[in-house]
Amino acid sequence: MSHAAAKAPLGVTGRVVQAAALAVVVGLPLLASMLVPQMRGTLGVVSAIGFLLLAGTLLSELLELIGLPHLTGYLLAGILGGPYLLGLVDHQTVEQLSPVNTLALALIALAGGAELRMDNLRAQARTLAWATLIQSVGVLVIICGLFLLLARWIPFAQGLAPLALVGAALLWGTLSVTRSPSALLGILSQTRAKGPLTDFSIGFVMSSDIVVVLLLAVVVTVARPMLDPTGQIGFDDFRVLGHELLGSVALGTTMGLIIAAYLRLVGKNLLLVIVALGFGLSEATRYLHLETLLTFMSAGFVVQNLTRQGEKLLHAVEETGSVVYVVFFGTAGAHLDVPLLKAMWPIAIALAGARALTTWGAARLSSRIAGDPPVIRTWGFAPLVSQAGLALGVAVMVERQFPAFKGGFQSMAIGMVAINEMVGPILYKFALERAGEVGAAEHGSGPPPAQLAAASPLTAAEPTPPPPSARGDGAASAT
Amino acid sequence: MGGYGVLLGLLLLAFIGNALLGASRSTRAVGLASGVEFVVLGFVLGPHALGALSRDTVAGFEPVLVVALGWAAFGMGLEWGTSHGRRTGVPGALLGFVTTGVVMAGVGGTVHYATGRLGGYSERERWILAAALSVCLSATGGQGIRRLAERSSASGPITRLVEDITEGGVLLPVLGLGALFVYGPTRVDAAGALPSWVLLGVTVAIGLVMALITAVLVEKELPGGQVWGLLMGTSLLAVGTALRLDLATVTTAFLMGVTVRLVSRAAPAVSAIVAPTSQALVVPALVLMGGMIDLRGSGAAEGIVLGAALATRVLLKGLSGAALAVGPARGAGPAFGVALTPAGTLAVLCGVSVAVEFPGKMGSLVLTVSTASLLLGELIGFSSLRTLLKRAGEIPEPMPAFGGTPTPPKAEALATPVVRGEVP
Numbered sequence: 001m002s003h004a005a006a007k008a009p010l011g012v013t014g015r016v017v018q019a020a021a022l023a024v025v026v027g028l029p030l031l032a033s034m035l036v037p038q039m040r041g042t043l044g045v046v047s048a049i050g051f052l053l054l055a056g057t058l059l060s061e062l063l064e065l066i067g068l069p070h071l072t073g074y075l076l077a078g079i080l081g082g083p084y085l086l087g088l089v090d091h092q093t094v095e096q097l098s099p100v101n102t103l104a105l106a107l108i109a110l111a112g113g114a115e116l117r118m119d120n121l122r123a124q125a126r127t128l129a130w131a132t133l134i135q136s137v138g139v140l141v142i143i144c145g146l147f148l149l150l151a152r153w154i155p156f157a158q159g160l161a162p163l164a165l166v167g168a169a170l171l172w173g174t175l176s177v178t179r180s181p182s183a184l185l186g187i188l189s190q191t192r193a194k195g196p197l198t199d200f201s202i203g204f205v206m207s208s209d210i211v212v213v214l215l216l217a218v219v220v221t222v223a224r225p226m227l228d229p230t231g232q233i234g235f236d237d238f239r240v241l242g243h244e245l246l247g248s249v250a251l252g253t254t255m256g257l258i259i260a261a262y263l264r265l266v267g268k269n270l271l272l273v274i275v276a277l278g279f280g281l282s283e284a285t286r287y288l289h290l291e292t293l294l295t296f297m298s299a300g301f302v303v304q305n306l307t308r309q310g311e312k313l314l315h316a317v318e319e320t321g322s323v324v325y326v327v328f329f330g331t332a333g334a335h336l337d338v339p340l341l342k343a344m345w346p347i348a349i350a351l352a353g354a355r356a357l358t359t360w361g362a363a364r365l366s367s368r369i370a371g372d373p374p375v376i377r378t379w380g381f382a383p384l385v386s387q388a389g390l391a392l393g394v395a396v397m398v399e400r401q402f403p404a405f406k407g408g409f410q411s412m413a414i415g416m417v418a419i420n421e422m423v424g425p426i427l428y429k430f431a432l433e434r435a436g437e438v439g440a441a442e443h444g445s446g447p448p449p450a451q452l453a454a455a456s457p458l459t460a461a462e463p464t465p466p467p468p469s470a471r472g473d474g475a476a477s478a479t
Numbered sequence: 480m481g482g483y484g485v486l487l488g489l490l491l492l493a494f495i496g497n498a499l500l501g502a503s504r505s506t507r508a509v510g511l512a513s514g515v516e517f518v519v520l521g522f523v524l525g526p527h528a529l530g531a532l533s534r535d536t537v538a539g540f541e542p543v544l545v546v547a548l549g550w551a552a553f554g555m556g557l558e559w560g561t562s563h564g565r566r567t568g569v570p571g572a573l574l575g576f577v578t579t580g581v582v583m584a585g586v587g588g589t590v591h592y593a594t595g596r597l598g599g600y601s602e603r604e605r606w607i608l609a610a611a612l613s614v615c616l617s618a619t620g621g622q623g624i625r626r627l628a629e630r631s632s633a634s635g636p637i638t639r640l641v642e643d644i645t646e647g648g649v650l651l652p653v654l655g656l657g658a659l660f661v662y663g664p665t666r667v668d669a670a671g672a673l674p675s676w677v678l679l680g681v682t683v684a685i686g687l688v689m690a691l692i693t694a695v696l697v698e699k700e701l702p703g704g705q706v707w708g709l710l711m712g713t714s715l716l717a718v719g720t721a722l723r724l725d726l727a728t729v730t731t732a733f734l735m736g737v738t739v740r741l742v743s744r745a746a747p748a749v750s751a752i753v754a755p756t757s758q759a760l761v762v763p764a765l766v767l768m769g770g771m772i773d774l775r776g777s778g779a780a781e782g783i784v785l786g787a788a789l790a791t792r793v794l795l796k797g798l799s800g801a802a803l804a805v806g807p808a809r810g811a812g813p814a815f816g817v818a819l820t821p822a823g824t825l826a827v828l829c830g831v832s833v834a835v836e837f838p839g840k841m842g843s844l845v846l847t848v849s850t851a852s853l854l855l856g857e858l859i860g861f862s863s864l865r866t867l868l869k870r871a872g873e874i875p876e877p878m879p880a881f882g883g884t885p886t887p888p889k890a891e892a893l894a895t896p897v898v899r900g901e902v903p
Contacts, residue, residue, distance in 0.1 A: 047719020
């Protein structure tokens with residue numbers, strides 16, 4: 001993903017320096033918060049972002065020593081500084097960081113869309129079709145069954161009537177088929193992987209967002225009369241859904257063409273334009289009740305596949321990676337309800353484990369049917385385990401639609417997502433390493449270190465796209 | 480206007496700011512040297528005129544403003560001691576230090592005396608107001624002067640002296656602001672139990688510690704792609720920690736920049752990243768500054784304070800300049816002091832910091848006076864400087880349109896000045 005050249009490995013001194021710096025980065029704001037516990041107004045956001053950026057970066061560097069992905073470091077920094085441990089990022093600040101998260105998610109979706117290449121999708125059509133069918137429908141059905149089996153230990157499912165329990169199981173199954181585009185892109189950004197597994201992950205995880213939106217609409221429509229005896233199946237929901245999907249794609253396409261025109265005709269101040277676009281378009285989609293992720297993905301997809309500006313866009317978005325992923329996952333870590341997880345960890349682990357196992361089985365089956373290469377057959381499940389913002393968004397939506405759960409569905413979802421959020425990236429990085437794809441996109445790509453000034457994308461007048469050798473073969477891999 | 484609307488507007492302004500201050504030479508020629516037009520724009524959009532920016536909206540953008548100020552101060556620190564790519568001359572810088580000190584003392588004394596005579600302010604408020612205005616009105620706007628020099632291709636000993644004086648005059652107001660934030664606020668938390676000198680030391684120490692972390696990490700990260708995140712992280716953490724302790728973020732961030740410059744081999748690369756963005760951020764900060772100006776409750780007394788403070792600034796700058804004109808600035812003429820009256824980014828940084836720390840009547844008065852000093856400097860300072868440099872032959876004559884013999888520009892003027900933010 002990132003075009004920046006890889007840095008040389010650090011020696012012991014370098015790591016000691018990083019550990020010392022981490023101690024200062026944690027100690028300084030901790031001392032300040034002990035002296036002045038409350039901050040006036042919204043100013044706590046400033047040090048919170050600073051802490052997440054620095055602690056996240058340093059922790060991720062140190063955890064790299066034991067092979068953990070950077071995302072885990074960012075998450076741990078958030079948990080460490082979050083409201084339940086050190087309190088450097090309190091509840092209020094976590095809420096105030098939501099616009100930053102919105103922007104991060106928009107940029108991640110834009111990059112995700114731009115990573116989808118038509119020729120690559122065409123080449124993998126059979127693989128992706130089987131995987132989508134089995135991973136969506138198959139996993140949903142099996143998880144439903146497992147949920148029903150485990151229902152007596154799931155707090156919010158206890159006391160539900162049998163039909164309502166089936167409705168809850170269907171919703172839980174839908175939640176289970178959500179993946180994490182942000183975790184995927186974050187790992188690819190770090191590992192600079194390239195190869196069949198990378199291509200498959202990008203193609204599957206990015207398109208699964210659309211599948212989840214569709215599936216959720218269907219399941220909500222079906223589950224409503226089950227959970228609410230006065231409710232009826234309302235096909236009006238599908239009209240709304242159609243409007244949402246078509247509207248999102250239309251808006252995304254328009255924005256994609258505008259972005260491409262800007263890149264071609266002006267091509268300057270890309271960071272500012274992207275940030276403005278991220279905030280502006282997110283707000284527009286919220287106002288128009290459209291799908292934010294789908295809109296941005298469509299925009300990125302259009303720029304990549306209908307114009308020649310795709311590499312420029314990717315490069316510009318990737319330059320923000322050192323900030324976007326750290327803040328996004330750091331905030332996710334700070335958001336993590338540690339006491340809740342502590343209270344329901346056994347059942348959360350059971351549900352997360354059941355999901356992982358089902359995903360693994362479904363991946364083996366779909367790979368066999370599609371006749372995939374061994375690397376996908378063995379490791380194709382690994383990128384599908386991570387869950388993050390999208391799953392939590394689905395949980396929030398379910399709670400809103402079905403208040404009868406009284407927050408229990410969302411709490412359970414937070415518990416499971418927390419586990420998948422921690423385990424998934426580790427598993428995916430391990431899989432990429434085993435598949436021998438880590439660093440494969442590095443050869444010949446990226447500007448030389450001397451072009452450090454370009455690290456300020458605000459002024460990068462003409463970002464240097466990577467040489468064709470890095471991507472010219474149509475591989476939608478991260479560089 | 481909603482929060483997102485304002486945010487998009489500010490991003491647009493940053494875009495414009497980058498075009499005006501950091502991009503091509505042709506666009507840099509557009510706009511006033513001090514950027515005061517953006518403050519006026521903010522005022523016009525603000526609650527007092529069109530009402531597009533409500534008080535709540537402006538208050539909601541306080542974190543953005545604080546971050547912008549910190550980043551700009553960090554950028555100033557990184558560049559401190561250089562002008563157009565050359566090292567600042569020590570004699571000129573010392574003269575700048577002394578003249579700024581004189582103006583600080585004069586403005587502070589005048590404001591303290593005037594507020595005492597006028598009444599309506601407590602003793603503590605009088606001291607704070609005097610200190611705040613002395614900090615905001617003492618320096619000469621370096622960035623505007625550099626822009627003017629660049630636009631008019633000015634080059635020569637007087638141009639260099641003005642730039643040196645400007646650089647030398649930065650340190651006192653920055654440290655003064657740090658002291659104001661230590662002695663000014665009433666502290667009710669545990670930090671209030673610490674002696675003032677400790678808090679002043681903490682203001683400096685945060686900058687130094689974060690600078691060392693920046694230096695160490697950036698040097699190790701240079702070949703990688705995380706520099707941008709590290710720089711943002713260290714600067715935000717420094718500013719955020721100073722904010723929590725009610726200390727001067729501008730002082731902390733400036734000292735952080737200076738330290739990085741002194742201790743890190745990567746300072747030029749860091750500067751190449753920070754300088755253009757800090758220039759771009761100043762424009763939205765100027766607009767928000769305009770939106771923060773609150774003239775409610777201002778009356779004749781505030782007008783008198785404003786007039787007295789500005790008059791003292793112009794008078795003392797004039798006298799200092801006249802004194803210099805018989806010495807190191809020989810040939811510049813007795814109006815040399817008027818050429819030192821432009822105010823710039825530092826006045827904005829100090830003014831907004833004070834307004835955020837001391838909201839209400841005092842903060843608003845400081846903002847108003849800072850804006851007025853920008854305006855006054857724009858009206859009399861830059862034109863005097865241009866005239867003076869022309870008379871001294873340091874600005875080349877424009878080429879005649881038809882016929883006539885073009886005056887060859889001086890060899891020094893032919894050299895394209897290195898602009899702040901551009902890698903020399």
